Amino acid sequence: MSRQHGFSLIELLIVVAIILIIAAIAVPNLIRSRMAANEASAVSSLRTIGDANVLYFSFFGVGFAGELEQLGPPSGGCATVSPQCADLLDMAISGVNPNTDTPVKNGYRFRYETDEEDPTPAEPNGAYSVVAIPTAPGSSGVSTFCRDHTNIILKDTSGSQTNSEEDGCAEDWPVGGNIGPL
Numbered sequence: 459m460s461r462q463h464g465f466s467l468i469e470l471l472i473v474v475a476i477i478l479i480i481a482a483i484a485v486p487n488l489i490r491s492r493m494a495a496n497e498a499s500a501v502s503s504l505r506t507i508g509d510a511n512v513l514y515f516s517f518f519g520v521g522f523a524g525e526l527e528q529l530g531p532p533s534g535g536c537a538t539v540s541p542q543c544a545d546l547l548d549m550a551i552s553g554v555n556p557n558t559d560t561p562v563k564n565g566y567r568f569r570y571e572t573d574e575e576d577p578t579p580a581e582p583n584g585a586y587s588v589v590a591i592p593t594a595p596g597s598s599g600v601s602t603f604c605r606d607h608t609n610i611i612l613k614d615t616s617g618s619q620t621n622s623e624e625d626g627c628a629e630d631w632p633v634g635g636n637i638g639p640l
Contacts, residue, residue, distance in 0.1 A: 489597070493565075496599045500566040500590040503551050504605040507568070507588050510546035511607075517544065521582030522607060524575040526561065526568065530554040541577070565598025566590045573624045587622035604631050 510529045511522045518541040523529045530552025532543040539545045551568065553561035560567050572586040587606040592599035595617050602619055604612045606626035614631065621628050 493597070493599050496565040496592070497601055497603075499564040500599065500603055501611060503563055503566070503568065504588060504590055504603055504611055506547065506551065507570075508605050508609055510544070511586060513546055514541075514544050519579055519582070520577040521574075521584050522572060522577070522586040524572055524577050524583060525559070526552045526570045526588075527554055527557075527559075562593055565593050567593050569620075569622070571622050571624050585625040587624070587626050589620060589622045589627075591620050592617060604628075 507526070507529070514523045514529060515521060520541055523541075523544065526547070527533075528542055529544050529547040531545045531547075531549060531554060532538060532540075533549075533554045536543040549555035551561055551563050553559060553568075560569050562568075568588055568590055570586065570588045572583045574581050574583050577583040585607045587604060590603040592602065600615065600617050602614045602617050604614075604619070604622050604627035606622070608626065612627050612631040619628075619631060622631075
């Protein structure tokens, strides 16, 4: 009499059930970790944009940049470093490549506001604001963030606040408090 070796159907079903239970526990934690990483990246990008804007203000004498693209590297519009292409931000966050007014990085879209699109010494930009908004709320991130010329990053934990003004973050910020100055 020969004895067959292997697993029974019941044993295989038990193993599959255990794997599904482990996956059900791990996947939500993975999603929360990913959203937290995206939010940290958005705050870091806002700090980088603010630092680049301070350098722009110091170097060119026209106030803050008129568009995020002006903080980016030289591209088709200009061949050398100038107020139009300051080379203070990378291509992605400045919206140079791909060319967009609202660049996306790590699940967050960045919207930049200021008075003058092309500042001059006669008409400098004395203020700006930039808002980071999740591209897929609840999936890529929950909170929205705003930074302006005051160097304070404001956070809305509900993600409902997405507006800013040319002279800084809107007055109804912060809904969820601020995460402090640099």
